[in-house]
Amino acid sequence: MTEPLLVVDDLSIRYTAPRRPAVRAVEGISFEVRPGEIVALVGESGCGKSTTAMAIMGLLPSTAAVTGRISVAGRDLVGLPDEAMRELRGNRIGMVFQDPLTSLDPSFSIGDQIAATVRAHGGSGPQARRRAIELLAEVGIPAPEERYGDPPHRFSGGMRQRVVIAAAIANNPALLLADEPTTALDVTIQAQILALLRTLRDTHGTGILLIAHDLGVVAQLADRVGVMYAGQLVETASVEAIFAAPRHPYTRALLAAQPTGAQQAGTLQVIEGQVPDLTAPPPGCRFAPRCPLVHEACVMLPPLADDGAGHRVACWATEQTRRAAGRPEATSTAGAS
Amino acid sequence: MSPRMWFIVRRLLMTIPILVAMSIFVFLMIRLVPGDPVTTMLGFRATPENVATIRAELGLDQPLIQQYLDWISGILRGDFGQDYISGAPLSELLAQRLPVTLELTVLAMVFAVLIGVPLGVMAAIRPGWLRRGTGVFVIGAVSIPDFWLGIMLVLLFTATLHLLPPSGYVPIAEDPIGNLRYMILPVLTLGIAEAAYILRTTRGAMEETLSAPFITFHRAKGVPHRTIVFRHALRNASLPIITVIGIQFGVLLGGAIVVESLFALPGVGRLIVTAVNQRNYLVVQGGVLLIATLFIFVNLVTDVLYVWLNPRLEGSGQG
Amino acid sequence: MTTMDVTLSDGPDVAPREGRVRSALGRIARRMGGREAATGMLILGILILVALFAPWLAPHDPEAIEPGRVLAAPDLAHPFGSDTLGRDVFSRVLFAYRVSLVVSVGSVLAALLIGIPLGLLAGYRGGWVDTVLMRPLDLLLALPAMLLAVSLIAILGPGAVVALIAIAIIYLPILARVIRGSVLVVRTEAYVEGAKARGVGGLGIMRRHVLPNSLGPAIVQASILMGFALQIEAALSFLGLGTQPPTPSLGVMLAEGRDVLAQAWWVEVFPGLAIVLAVLAFILIGDGLRARFDPRRLAE
Numbered sequence: 001m002t003e004p005l006l007v008v009d010d011l012s013i014r015y016t017a018p019r020r021p022a023v024r025a026v027e028g029i030s031f032e033v034r035p036g037e038i039v040a041l042v043g044e045s046g047c048g049k050s051t052t053a054m055a056i057m058g059l060l061p062s063t064a065a066v067t068g069r070i071s072v073a074g075r076d077l078v079g080l081p082d083e084a085m086r087e088l089r090g091n092r093i094g095m096v097f098q099d100p101l102t103s104l105d106p107s108f109s110i111g112d113q114i115a116a117t118v119r120a121h122g123g124s125g126p127q128a129r130r131r132a133i134e135l136l137a138e139v140g141i142p143a144p145e146e147r148y149g150d151p152p153h154r155f156s157g158g159m160r161q162r163v164v165i166a167a168a169i170a171n172n173p174a175l176l177l178a179d180e181p182t183t184a185l186d187v188t189i190q191a192q193i194l195a196l197l198r199t200l201r202d203t204h205g206t207g208i209l210l211i212a213h214d215l216g217v218v219a220q221l222a223d224r225v226g227v228m229y230a231g232q233l234v235e236t237a238s239v240e241a242i243f244a245a246p247r248h249p250y251t252r253a254l255l256a257a258q259p260t261g262a263q264q265a266g267t268l269q270v271i272e273g274q275v276p277d278l279t280a281p282p283p284g285c286r287f288a289p290r291c292p293l294v295h296e297a298c299v300m301l302p303p304l305a306d307d308g309a310g311h312r313v314a315c316w317a318t319e320q321t322r323r324a325a326g327r328p329e330a331t332s333t334a335g336a337s
Numbered sequence: 338m339s340p341r342m343w344f345i346v347r348r349l350l351m352t353i354p355i356l357v358a359m360s361i362f363v364f365l366m367i368r369l370v371p372g373d374p375v376t377t378m379l380g381f382r383a384t385p386e387n388v389a390t391i392r393a394e395l396g397l398d399q400p401l402i403q404q405y406l407d408w409i410s411g412i413l414r415g416d417f418g419q420d421y422i423s424g425a426p427l428s429e430l431l432a433q434r435l436p437v438t439l440e441l442t443v444l445a446m447v448f449a450v451l452i453g454v455p456l457g458v459m460a461a462i463r464p465g466w467l468r469r470g471t472g473v474f475v476i477g478a479v480s481i482p483d484f485w486l487g488i489m490l491v492l493l494f495t496a497t498l499h500l501l502p503p504s505g506y507v508p509i510a511e512d513p514i515g516n517l518r519y520m521i522l523p524v525l526t527l528g529i530a531e532a533a534y535i536l537r538t539t540r541g542a543m544e545e546t547l548s549a550p551f552i553t554f555h556r557a558k559g560v561p562h563r564t565i566v567f568r569h570a571l572r573n574a575s576l577p578i579i580t581v582i583g584i585q586f587g588v589l590l591g592g593a594i595v596v597e598s599l600f601a602l603p604g605v606g607r608l609i610v611t612a613v614n615q616r617n618y619l620v621v622q623g624g625v626l627l628i629a630t631l632f633i634f635v636n637l638v639t640d641v642l643y644v645w646l647n648p649r650l651e652g653s654g655q656g
Numbered sequence: 657m658t659t660m661d662v663t664l665s666d667g668p669d670v671a672p673r674e675g676r677v678r679s680a681l682g683r684i685a686r687r688m689g690g691r692e693a694a695t696g697m698l699i700l701g702i703l704i705l706v707a708l709f710a711p712w713l714a715p716h717d718p719e720a721i722e723p724g725r726v727l728a729a730p731d732l733a734h735p736f737g738s739d740t741l742g743r744d745v746f747s748r749v750l751f752a753y754r755v756s757l758v759v760s761v762g763s764v765l766a767a768l769l770i771g772i773p774l775g776l777l778a779g780y781r782g783g784w785v786d787t788v789l790m791r792p793l794d795l796l797l798a799l800p801a802m803l804l805a806v807s808l809i810a811i812l813g814p815g816a817v818v819a820l821i822a823i824a825i826i827y828l829p830i831l832a833r834v835i836r837g838s839v840l841v842v843r844t845e846a847y848v849e850g851a852k853a854r855g856v857g858g859l860g861i862m863r864r865h866v867l868p869n870s871l872g873p874a875i876v877q878a879s880i881l882m883g884f885a886l887q888i889e890a891a892l893s894f895l896g897l898g899t900q901p902p903t904p905s906l907g908v909m910l911a912e913g914r915d916v917l918a919q920a921w922w923v924e925v926f927p928g929l930a931i932v933l934a935v936l937a938f939i940l941i942g943d944g945l946r947a948r949f950d951p952r953r954l955a956e
Contacts, residue, residue, distance in 0.1 A: 090559030102550040107572045117558040358795045369811045480935040482887045485928035496918040591800030595891050610895050613810045621810045629799050
């Protein structure tokens with residue numbers, strides 16, 4: 001088994017503000033990304049997936065308190081001083097953001113912004129420029145030499161996102177964080193960008209943590225999927241397993257809520273209830289108030305339990321969770337697995 | 338022609354009606370004075386013959402349009418008419434005094450930028466005591482009337498420390514050191530409030546820029562903090578800062594009126610104030626016209642500069 | 657665009673400490689728009705009362721010439737000392753506040769009174785109405801404020817009333833533009849659409865829905881402009897173009913104090929501080945309210 005590239009272990013993130021209750025944005029999540037693997041973190045807006053990515057990069061504001069362990073290539077990141085973190089950013093870990101229209105500096109050329117990544121980590125000017133042109137070609141920008149000096153606003157959204165990706169991978173990072181890289185693009189361009197990411201993984205062996213809320217994107221790109229709800233990681237499995245045999249009630253509901261042609265005309269499936277207030281979340285499993293399988297045990301946090309084959313769930317209604325916690329008795333009505 | 342050039346051409350053309358409207362206003366100034374302006378202006382020299390002569394010279398009995406056209410064509414030829422009180426041609430008077438006003442205004446702006454921009458940048462990147470301190474400075478500078486500040490400075494540097502002269506002027510060509518000695522207090526007076534304003538603008542622009550997503554992306558690339566602040570944030574923030582400098586330059590022209598009077602500097606501002614007190618309408622007219630024209634051109638340059646420098650206004654690329 | 661906005665602190669309000677009195681004050685302050693604004697309003701309130709009740713509050717007759725007390729230093733009976741004619745500076749300052757406050761508040765209120773309808777119409781109707789109303793006002797912006805004031809005084813003659821009118825004219829375009837700006841944002845709001853759908857006529861919409869929600873930024877700006885107006889009035893009086901003697905005026909007092917600066921600093925310093933205090937009050941109010949009325953929040 002190859003050494004995991006990214007290990008997140010019992011990560012919790014709280015935002016504090018004066019005179020205001022703390023926001024418990026992420027609660028005890030654990031997952032890994034192996035080299036060359038594409039792992040997707042999915043969930044609704046506000047579930048903490050972007051926060052997790054920012055925590056890995058060390059780009060959270062000072063109001064965020066991070067506890068737990070994050071390690072990349074064996075190196076612990078939590079508590080690392082900013083200067084040490086800066087050496088890793090753009091070097092061993094790259095990040096791509098959601099909106100290509102605001103990710104690029106309007107006052108500098110696209111070429112310069114890619115070269116900046118190389119320069120930031122010791123590359124010389126000419127070296128950086130050559131690399132930038134190389135990268136422009138690799139991500140599919142036509143006529144890279146001529147367009148090196150063009151400012152971002154001369155490019156479409158899809159093109160800009162390619163530039164962003166080029167800038168993020170300039171130094172061949174082992175890990176790439178992609179925070180909703182295609183959300184702001186339309187569907188045809190989306191497919192191109194996803195294909196680009198896949199090619200990068202195939203060519204360079206980059207491990208990718210993909211943050212997404214669109215399950216279609218996930219299905220196209222990911223090898224494994226982690227499902228988050230209200231700051232908690234509720235299920236992780238291979239992409240096939242998640243779609244074919246989801247085990248957590250939330251995952252099932254999420255998949256059921258996807259509009260497909262196969263549904264009859266009529267009402268869309270919804271998940272009843274609302275996302276909890278993260279300043280005062282329910283104890284234990286945060287999905288419990290909305291869960292069709294809720295039980296009194298749910299006020300205790302169910303552990304994320306592996307079934308031995310890499311499929312993990314955190315739900316008392318599943319046997320694997322109960323077994324992992326040492327209480328194999330069935331606790332309630334018909335539960336999954 | 339690119340959209341940007343069109344902006345600029347349109348803006349240039351728009352200046353013309355503004356200049357015309359302003360000149361009409363200035364032209365009407367004398368004619369709106371209740372009573373007979375000529376008599377008031379001449380004061381004790383107002384004999385019926387003098388009054389009649391001057392009225393004829395000024396063409397005050399002609400139809401208004403005619404008067405305006407005559408006056409404007411004279412201005413465009415450089416003939417501002419004559420100051421009946423001192424006897425000198427007005428254009429000469431104005432030409433003598435303009436450099437003083439310009440020196441004062443330009444030096445004050447330079448001072449304000451040299452103090453305001455660095456402090457503003459620092460306040461934006463190092464919050465805490467520096468931010469609060471500059472905040473207090475800004476409020477203080479705005480609340481304190483600049484002419485009173487000037488007087489307080491005189492109290493400190495002249496009456497108490499005996500370092501600098503309280504008033505007076507020497508042209509820079511004659512005696513550069515002496516000129517600077519006379520100009521320090523007026524420049525400080527005008528410049529301190531301006532520095533506060535520029536500081537505030539710089540700080541605001543820097544803060545806004547630093548919270549932009551592309552800055553986060555720079556950080557995600559590992560770009561060092563210093564580079565982010567001085568190369569990227571400052572460059573993007575400089576546009577609003579430059580715009581404000583342009584606008585404020587005009588405001589300084591107005592403030593110069595008071596400061597010149599305070600420090601007895603022979604500039605256009607003091608000329609206007611003295612003339613108003615003396616009811617010397619022609620001089621007022623000429624002075625106001627000059628300063629207003631200057632103001633309009635500074636605004637023009639600022640607007641053009643803004644369009645010129647703004648990378649986003651280049652016109653549509655490919656979608 | 658000469659928008660003269662000033663920000664002291666754009667950070668969040670610091671929490672009031674423990675203690676029942678302090679937390680009660682804190683709550684009052686927050687209701688009034690923040691600690692800054694409340695402080696400003698407190699100071700302004702005091703100054704207005706002082707100006708109103710000057711005849712009763714002033715320990716001496718401001719006009720009383722006392723040759724024996726020429727340039728006398730401050731003491732208990734005359735906290736601000738006496739001027740070149742032996743007059744009590746403190747009493748003169750109290751009376752001088754009347755003119756200053758009337759001119760500064762009055763001019764901006766006048767500008768608001770005319771500017772609000774103009775900005776409202778221009779913003780709501782848009783199109784040629786907007787152009788016709790705003791273009792002439794923009795021409796007024798083609799002159800620096802002081803210059804415009806001086807020009808108007810040249811035509812109409814010096815005096816406090818003329819100064820008031822001149823300042824009102826100067827600030828009219830600025831306030832009209834601010835209102836217009838808010839209106840442009842507010843008129844796209846959902847409740848306006850709702851009112852239109854209910855068949856409420858244009859005027860009704862403007863009056864009941866658009867106007868109240870557009871006033872915020874204008875109030876902020878107006879408050880700050882009142883501070884500047886006070887300074888302009890003082891400057892004009894200082895130059896002899898504003899309030900004319902014998903009416904006591906802070907600007908005139910500053911002009912008088914200049915000549916005796918070296919011997920009797922109090923004649924110059926205290927009227928100046930009086931101006932600073934008043935302007936500070938206005939700025940604090942405007943600045944404090946700014947956070948509450950941020951035009952970007954209008955669209956929330």
